[in-house]
Amino acid sequence: MDILKQHLKTSVRKLKLGRKWVFQMDNDPKHTSKVVAKWLKDKKVKVLEWPSQSPDLNPIDNLWAELKKLVRAWRPTHLTQLHQLCQGEWATIHPIYCGKLVEGYPKCLTQVNQFKGNATKY
Known part of the structure; x- marks a missing residue:
């Protein structure tokens, strides 16, 4: 969550994604804790639905x-x-x-x- 707090907005800005971007993660359990899910929801970050730890897709x-x-x-x-x-x-x-x-x-x-x-x- 600290990494997201520090770098997500900056990365979106540097990549010039505008407002219509979707966040992708691999759903590894360490990435999907309740506190991270809540933070993403509170910040209105749209998260791509993704099969957990899927091969070759990231x-x-x-x-x-x-x-x-x-x-x-x-x-x-x-x-x-x-x-x-x-x-x-x-x-x-x-x-x-x-x-x-x-x-x-x-x-x-x-x-x-x-x-x-x-x-x-x-």
Whole structure:
């Protein structure tokens, strides 16, 4: 909830989403606590209905995989180094890369539909 409080409005503004945007999350139990649900409702945030922990349907998963690949290449040896590398590598991921993940989303959805919800190459 703290992350949402600090970054949701800023992200919406930076992405120039206007007023007609829908918040997507993967419904992992740690993301759907009663206090978070209440906060989202109180702030009138429209949340996309989403199957819990569904395979291949969240572009952020591809972004996390990219970050892991970048950090793993450095072979961090302690937690402080891991933290620093995650922050540094995160800053190097270009917004165009993020845009391409979103642009490829319709193709991903088509494949998920074709495979009847089972895993795809995405």
